[in-house]
Amino acid sequence: MSYSIEQITELTGATRIGKVEATIDWLLTENTQLSFPEETLYFAIPDKQNGEEKIIADLYARGVRNFVVEVKNTWLGNAAPVNYADYPACNFLEVSNALKTLQKLVEKHRSNYHIPMIGVTGSTGKTIVKEWLYQLLSQDRIVARSPYTSNGQIGVPLSVWQINDQSQLAIIEAKSLESGEMRALQSIIQPTIGVFTSIGRTSQERFSSLQEKCEEALGLFKDCDVIIYNGDDEFIRDSVGKSLFSAREIAWSRVDTDKPLFITSVKKGDTSAEITYQYLGMENSYCFPFTDDISINYSINCLAVCLYLMLPPEEITARMAKLRPIASRLELKNGKRGCVLIDDSYDLDINTLEAALEFQYRHAENKKMEKTLILSDILDTDKAPNVLYKRVGQLLDEHGITRLIAVGRELASAASRFEMKCDFFPDTDALFASGVMQLLNHEIVLIKGARTFNFERIVDYLELKDRDTVLKVNLNALINNLNYFRNKLLPTTRTLCMVKAGAYGAGAVEVSKALRDEKVDYLGVATADQGVEIREAGVTTSIIVTNPIHSSLKKIFRYSLEAEIYNFRILEEIIHSAEREGMMNVPIHIKVNTGMNRMGFDVAELPMLIRKLKEQNTVIPRSIFSHLAGSDGKEFDEFTHQQIALFDKVSSEFQAAFSHRILRHIANSAAVERFPELAQFDMVRLGIGLYGVNPCDNSIINNVSTLQSTIIQLRDVAEGETVGYSRRGKIVKPTRIAVLRIGYGDGLDRHLGNGNFYCLVNGQKAPYVGNICMDLCMIDVTGIACREGDKAVIFGDDLPVTMLADQLGTIPYEVLTNMLPRVKRVYIRE
Ligand SMILES: *Cc1c(COP(=O)(O)O)cnc(C)c1O
Numbered sequence: 001m002s003y004s005i006e007q008i009t010e011l012t013g014a015t016r017i018g019k020v021e022a023t024i025d026w027l028l029t030e031n032t033q034l035s036f037p038e039e040t041l042y043f044a045i046p047d048k049q050n051g052e053e054k055i056i057a058d059l060y061a062r063g064v065r066n067f068v069v070e071v072k073n074t075w076l077g078n079a080a081p082v083n084y085a086d087y088p089a090c091n092f093l094e095v096s097n098a099l100k101t102l103q104k105l106v107e108k109h110r111s112n113y114h115i116p117m118i119g120v121t122g123s124t125g126k127t128i129v130k131e132w133l134y135q136l137l138s139q140d141r142i143v144a145r146s147p148y149t150s151n152g153q154i155g156v157p158l159s160v161w162q163i164n165d166q167s168q169l170a171i172i173e174a175k176s177l178e179s180g181e182m183r184a185l186q187s188i189i190q191p192t193i194g195v196f197t198s199i200g201r202t203s204q205e206r207f208s209s210l211q212e213k214c215e216e217a218l219g220l221f222k223d224c225d226v227i228i229y230n231g232d233d234e235f236i237r238d239s240v241g242k243s244l245f246s247a248r249e250i251a252w253s254r255v256d257t258d259k260p261l262f263i264t265s266v267k268k269g270d271t272s273a274e275i276t277y278q279y280l281g282m283e284n285s286y287c288f289p290f291t292d293d294i295s296i297n298y299s300i301n302c303l304a305v306c307l308y309l310m311l312p313p314e315e316i317t318a319r320m321a322k323l324r325p326i327a328s329r330l331e332l333k334n335g336k337r338g339c340v341l342i343d344d345s346y347d348l349d350i351n352t353l354e355a356a357l358e359f360q361y362r363h364a365e366n367k368k369m370e371k372t373l374i375l376s377d378i379l380d381t382d383k384a385p386n387v388l389y390k391r392v393g394q395l396l397d398e399h400g401i402t403r404l405i406a407v408g409r410e411l412a413s414a415a416s417r418f419e420m421k422c423d424f425f426p427d428t429d430a431l432f433a434s435g436v437m438q439l440l441n442h443e444i445v446l447i448k449g450a451r452t453f454n455f456e457r458i459v460d461y462l463e464l465k466d467r468d469t470v471l472k473v474n475l476n477a478l479i480n481n482l483n484y485f486r487n488k489l490l491p492t493t494r495t496l497c498m499v500k501a502g503a504y505g506a507g508a509v510e511v512s513k514a515l516r517d518e519k520v521d522y523l524g525v526a527t528a529d530q531g532v533e534i535r536e537a538g539v540t541t542s543i544i545v546t547n548p549i550h551s552s553l554k555k556i557f558r559y560s561l562e563a564e565i566y567n568f569r570i571l572e573e574i575i576h577s578a579e580r581e582g583m584m585n586v587p588i589h590i591k592v593n594t595g596m597n598r599m600g601f602d603v604a605e606l607p608m609l610i611r612k613l614k615e616q617n618t619v620i621p622r623s624i625f626s627h628l629a630g631s632d633g634k635e636f637d638e639f640t641h642q643q644i645a646l647f648d649k650v651s652s653e654f655q656a657a658f659s660h661r662i663l664r665h666i667a668n669s670a671a672v673e674r675f676p677e678l679a680q681f682d683m684v685r686l687g688i689g690l691y692g693v694n695p696c697d698n699s700i701i702n703n704v705s706t707l708q709s710t711i712i713q714l715r716d717v718a719e720g721e722t723v724g725y726s727r728r729g730k731i732v733k734p735t736r737i738a739v740l741r742i743g744y745g746d747g748l749d750r751h752l753g754n755g756n757f758y759c760l761v762n763g764q765k766a767p768y769v770g771n772i773c774m775d776l777c778m779i780d781v782t783g784i785a786c787r788e789g790d791k792a793v794i795f796g797d798d799l800p801v802t803m804l805a806d807q808l809g810t811i812p813y814e815v816l817t818n819m820l821p822r823v824k825r826v827y828i829r830e
Helices: 005-012 052-061 098-110 126-137 155-160 181-189 210-221 234-242 293-308 313-320 350-367 385-398 409-413 428-434 456-462 475-486 500-504 508-517 528-536 550-558 568-580 603-614 634-656 669-674 801-808 812-817
Strands: 015-017 026-028 040-043 066-070 072-074 077-079 091-095 117-121 143-145 169-173 193-196 226-230 248-253 261-268 273-279 282-288 332-334 340-344 370-376 403-407 421-425 443-448 470-474 494-498 522-525 542-545 562-565 586-593 619-625 663-667 683-686 705-717 735-740 758-761 764-769 777-780 791-795 824-828
Touching: 005 091, 005 098, 026 098, 040 052, 040 098, 052 066, 066 098, 091 098, 098 155, 098 181, 117 126, 117 181, 117 210, 126 143, 126 169, 126 293, 126 313, 155 169, 155 181, 181 210, 193 210, 193 293, 210 234, 226 234, 226 293, 234 248, 248 293, 261 293, 273 293, 282 293, 282 313, 293 313, 293 350, 340 350, 340 456, 350 370, 350 385, 350 443, 385 409, 403 409, 403 428, 409 421, 421 428, 428 456, 443 456, 470 475, 475 494, 475 508, 475 669, 475 683, 475 824, 494 663, 500 508, 500 812, 508 522, 508 528, 522 528, 528 542, 528 550, 550 562, 550 568, 562 568, 568 586, 568 603, 568 619, 586 603, 586 634, 603 619, 603 634, 619 634, 619 683, 634 663, 663 669, 669 683, 735 764, 758 777, 791 801, 801 812
Parallel strands: 026 040, 040 066, 066 091, 117 169, 117 193, 143 169, 193 226, 226 248, 248 261, 340 443, 370 403, 370 443, 403 421, 470 824, 494 522, 494 683, 522 542, 542 562, 562 586, 586 619, 619 663, 663 683
Antiparallel strands: 015 091, 072 077, 261 273, 273 282, 332 340, 470 705, 705 735, 705 791, 735 777, 758 764, 758 791, 764 777
16 A cells, blocks of 8 residues: 555645655664665654664665654754755655654554454463464455564554555554553554453553553453453453443353353363364364463464354364464574573563563473573662562462572572572573583573573573584593593503694584593693683683794783793793793793604704703793604604604703603604504693594594584476586486585585585485585485485584595595684583
């Protein structure tokens, strides 16, 4: 339905500034929702933090030319929010109240239509009932309805505006927050069929009584032809009775046979419920795919509407069976250890708490799970804490919360209000430190926190992430690999675990924590920043930084990292910096070059190094070490033996020059595997082996990392067609192509494309087809039973990373470290 700007001016009684021709199809109140600038009329409703002027400027730049603005009468004359001269070729409609103008315009729009209009209100279930009615009724008529949950003073007019000449029915939900609001909504909606979903016993903050709240809601039904409600709810029944409507009533009841719609029986199965009812002397029944009482009550409201609209009972039965759950702001996520999570970690007030509790309540009933709530202090409130938390306590009782994990000092001081099992923590960090979240098991966990508590961290921690492109890291396998190497060593030999390059791609922080718990002696990183990241995660294990540079020394001191010293320049720099910081005995690790010819002091430099070290006490050598160039290859064994022998000699001379114990180390994973006796010295440095790859023969010890992605589209491609960029994927026989949500932007090497390698889909080989793209790749799944959403293993369990490396002509180290940070790491630990 289009209106000319003249018509709108007339309907609203506004004063029009500007003479531009315009046709208006869209009304807008949020600048984020702009789609059709030329046909949009923007209502500058004050009460926005951003300021109307900025929004108008933004919308103007994006092509909007029609604006409704409020002008205030001041003693200087009328004050407009913007200077019209700055906005040429526009229409400004001046009004005294933009919201009222919006409502008035839509009211006039509404009165052009004579179609059944369903108005839905109540404390809970409005959106579900509206959406289910839509699912039930839209099969044979064109239905306009409120988008998602818009039901307030702005949402309702914008919803009703969507009614047009095609509409045969409309379903609009309405909610009043304060007394008097419903009257305005009623005159915009003018419903002919009223549905009252429920009245909350609990939440009437802004109403002086439940009575008043109920009467306010009933205001929507003033001129309805019929009112539908739960006749077993005494309160609603009495309030409707007192309201003296002339409307017909369809009260339904599960106990009172005299009610117009009598529910004879409700039989609940595992996944569906069967409801038998009597209406106008006839008995019928329907099955529907929900089993909780709350959903059953909502479905009965819908049933009553369908019956009133004279939908044949067989049709009702058929359609009820197909009802789908509605999308909610809240969603269920799979958590670890069989938990189900409800993530509402972004905002918290008492109303959203109640809504979230209801959501949890319904879903817990379906799944018969214990109900746990992780809740923060409710910050954003003008209520006194004692009143507030008393209410919270009641709400938790009503919704059957069995366990409360409370974060914040206010909750802790209100501890006596909560009768269920409780744990209190002063802040989110304390909750993490306590380990209680690791004990959550097969519970439905609602996570509800005020923004400042950063509860998204909790969700991230508890969520089971297996739906996307993820690198699954099995920490148990990592520990098994550590023990595999430890078993080759003397019990006294220390371990330095290399966690450089994000722990070879597995994620430095989690891997470091796991290794700390195994009491490894050192962690090794390449740069100071990597060390800082691990320290900031609370890991206190000693950390060696192998490639320090001058500018990173301060960080090394501040975070108690230990630097590898590889030449005289960096030695001077660290001594100088440490002196300036007033430090003494800063531990350092001396690197000697025994043949690798990469980093380190030459053997000939050692006497001078010893002298320099001995004439100061700012730094102190903690270890001396060297690195083997070919410990993994038999062909280099002679050279390796020479390196080890040379290191043995020079490192013992070095030790002899000092009275304190200096650790000597040279072995990497391959050397521990191949020369455990000869090369272990005081400590070994484990890298690739920890991550599951035996560098000597490329076998897998215990697989740690599995890279998997998801099929997001399937299609059949005919012979003669091509797939992907540059038409490289030539199809020679009918082929089923799956698209995976991973590409070279995640670290998937382009050289694998064009049939050079394959991934595994449900255990079967699916070759890459055509060029690998930035975010996607295509694979051939012809003959493989698979569906969209199925996983594909790029490497890992059942497809060793070493095979991928061989195909690419590289080493597994590179494949592992090429996984970019945007690939989520998910940690598995039994
Ligand atoms: C990376 C690294 C290691 C570990 O080597 P792997 O072959 O992965 O076992 C050992 N020492 C140094 C100095 C390293 O940089």
